[in-house]
Amino acid sequence: MELQHADVIVIGAGTVGSMALWQLSKREGLTVVGIEQYGPVHPHGSYAGESRVFRTAVHEGGTYVGMIQRSRELWRELERESGRDIYAEVGCLSIAPEGFPDLETAIGTVRQFDIPHRLLSTEDLRAQYPQHRIADGDVALLDEHGGGLRPEVAVMSALDLAEANGAELHFNTPVLELEERGSGVVVRTTQGAWLARTVVVASGSWSTRLSPELNDLLRLQVLGLTWFMPRHPEQFVPERFPAFLRDAGPIHFFGAPSFDGYSFKACTNPEWPVFRDVDDVPVSHTRAELIKIGQRASELFPGINPEPVRQSVHHCAYTPDRLPVVDRSASGRVVTVTGLSGHGFKFSPQLGEWAAQLAAGDDLDAVTGWDPRFALPAHLERLAATGPYTGGGH
Ligand SMILES: Cc1cc2nc3c(=O)[nH]c(=O)nc-3n(C[C@H](O)[C@H](O)[C@H](O)COP(=O)(O)OP(=O)(O)OC[C@H]3O[C@@H](n4cnc5c(N)ncnc54)[C@H](O)[C@@H]3O)c2cc1C
Incomplete structure (x- = not known):
C-alpha cells in the first residue's frame, strides 16, 4: 500500500486533538495532518453538550492551577483569532x-x-x-x-484555525492501527495509510483501542x-x-x-x-x-x-486519581494525551500546547508546567497501588 507522508499526525480531532492541531499549525515548516473518525464537530465525543464549567478555584488543590491559568490565556487567544x-x-x-x-x-x-x-x-x-x-x-x-465554555464552538474554532494555517484535516476516517517503524509511525485508516515522524494520540474514550497499554489504566x-x-x-x-x-x-x-x-x-x-x-x-x-x-x-x-x-x-x-496522561513513548514518536477524567475541558488548551511541543521534539524539561505524575509509567506505578477508577466522580 502506498504511504502518504506527514511530519505530525494527530489522531482524534476532539478536545485535545483540535487544540494540538491549532498549536502545531502555528509552527513553521511542519506538515500537520489531523484524522478524525467522525465529522468536524459531532455529538459522540466527550466535549459534546453545549457548555463546560471553567473554574480556576479548583476543588482538587493546586495541581491544575498553572494549567488552568495558561489555558485561560489560550481560550482568550482562540477567541481573538477565531x-x-x-x-x-x-x-x-x-x-x-x-x-x-x-x-x-x-x-x-x-x-x-x-x-x-x-x-x-x-x-x-x-x-x-x-x-x-x-x-x-x-x-x-x-x-x-x-x-x-462553549465546547463545540471551541473545537470548531481550533480546527478552522488549524486548517487556515495549513493543516490537512481528514474527517469520517477512523484510524485502525498504529505501527512504529525505524523511520516513523505508520497510521492505517479506512481511507489509506500515512507515515509520520511523530503521532499524537488524542482519541479520548477510544484510546485503549489504539493503545492497548492503556487497558488497565483507563x-x-x-x-x-x-x-x-x-x-x-x-x-x-x-x-x-x-x-x-x-x-x-x-x-x-x-x-x-x-x-x-x-x-x-x-x-x-x-x-x-x-x-x-x-x-x-x-x-x-x-x-x-x-x-x-x-x-x-x-x-x-x-x-x-x-x-x-x-x-x-x-x-x-x-484514570484512578483523575490526573491526565500526557506522555511521549521511549522512541519519541508517539505522544499520548488522554484520561481527562471528567474535568479536563477547561485545561485542554494547555494539553494541546504540550502535545504540540512533545510532538515537535521539544525537551520534556522545556515543557513548562508538565508534571512528572502525568507520565504513563508513573500512572501505572500508582495504578498498581490503587487499582483502576471505580466510578462516581465528576
Ligand atoms: C458530560 C460531561 C461533562 C463534563 N463537564 C466538564 C466540565 O464542566 N468542565 C471540564 O473542564 N471538563 C468537563 N468534562 C470533561 C471534558 O469534557 C473531557 O475530559 C474532554 O472533552 C475529553 O477530551 P478528549 O480530547 O480526551 O476526548 P474527545 O473530545 O472525545 O476527543 C476524542 C476524539 O477522538 C476521535 N477518535 C477516537 N478514536 C479515533 C480513531 N480511531 N480514529 C479517528 N478518530 C478517533 C473521537 O471521535 C473524538 O472526536 C465533562 C465531560 C463530560 C462527558
Whole structure:
C-alpha cells in the first residue's frame, strides 16, 4: 500500500486533538495532518453538550492551577483569532455547607494562588442568587475567573484555525492501527495509510483501542447532562447566573447559565457503573433516572419545571486519581494525551500546547508546567497501588 507522508499526525480531532492541531499549525515548516473518525464537530465525543464549567478555584488543590491559568490565556487567544465567543467569564459559584471539605480546599487554593474571588454568607447567597434554594448554613465561593465554555464552538474554532494555517484535516476516517517503524509511525485508516515522524494520540474514550497499554489504566465514566426550564428564564441568563457547583448532603450538582434563552444546565453525579469500551455505554437516561434527577433539581432550584427539557448521555476516559496522561513513548514518536477524567475541558488548551511541543521534539524539561505524575509509567506505578477508577466522580 502506498504511504502518504506527514511530519505530525494527530489522531482524534476532539478536545485535545483540535487544540494540538491549532498549536502545531502555528509552527513553521511542519506538515500537520489531523484524522478524525467522525465529522468536524459531532455529538459522540466527550466535549459534546453545549457548555463546560471553567473554574480556576479548583476543588482538587493546586495541581491544575498553572494549567488552568495558561489555558485561560489560550481560550482568550482562540477567541481573538477565531472572532467567536467561546468563554463566558460569568464567574463560578461553589455552594456547600460551611466547612465542606471540597469547598475548604477551593478556598485554600484561591488564597494560595491569589485568585480573584468573593466569599458569600448564607444571607449574601439568598439576597444575590435567589435562583438557588439556599439551606441554613450554606456558604459559597465565587471564583471570578470562572464561567462557562462553549465546547463545540471551541473545537470548531481550533480546527478552522488549524486548517487556515495549513493543516490537512481528514474527517469520517477512523484510524485502525498504529505501527512504529525505524523511520516513523505508520497510521492505517479506512481511507489509506500515512507515515509520520511523530503521532499524537488524542482519541479520548477510544484510546485503549489504539493503545492497548492503556487497558488497565483507563475506565469510561458515563456522565449525563440535563437542562431545566425555569419559570423566570431571565434570572438564569449568563449576566445574572454564574456557572455553579453545588454540594447538598450526598447530592452534587453542577451546571451553567442559560445559553439558549429558555433552559439552564443542572446535572448531578453519575450513578452508572464504569465501562471499558464506548460501544457498551448507555446512550440515554432511563425515565426513572430523569424523574429522580428532576426531583433533586427541584429541591435546589425553586420554581423550575422538574421535567428536564433536554438531556444527553456522554462518556469520558478516567484514570484512578483523575490526573491526565500526557506522555511521549521511549522512541519519541508517539505522544499520548488522554484520561481527562471528567474535568479536563477547561485545561485542554494547555494539553494541546504540550502535545504540540512533545510532538515537535521539544525537551520534556522545556515543557513548562508538565508534571512528572502525568507520565504513563508513573500512572501505572500508582495504578498498581490503587487499582483502576471505580466510578462516581465528576
Ligand atoms: C458530560 C460531561 C461533562 C463534563 N463537564 C466538564 C466540565 O464542566 N468542565 C471540564 O473542564 N471538563 C468537563 N468534562 C470533561 C471534558 O469534557 C473531557 O475530559 C474532554 O472533552 C475529553 O477530551 P478528549 O480530547 O480526551 O476526548 P474527545 O473530545 O472525545 O476527543 C476524542 C476524539 O477522538 C476521535 N477518535 C477516537 N478514536 C479515533 C480513531 N480511531 N480514529 C479517528 N478518530 C478517533 C473521537 O471521535 C473524538 O472526536 C465533562 C465531560 C463530560 C462527558
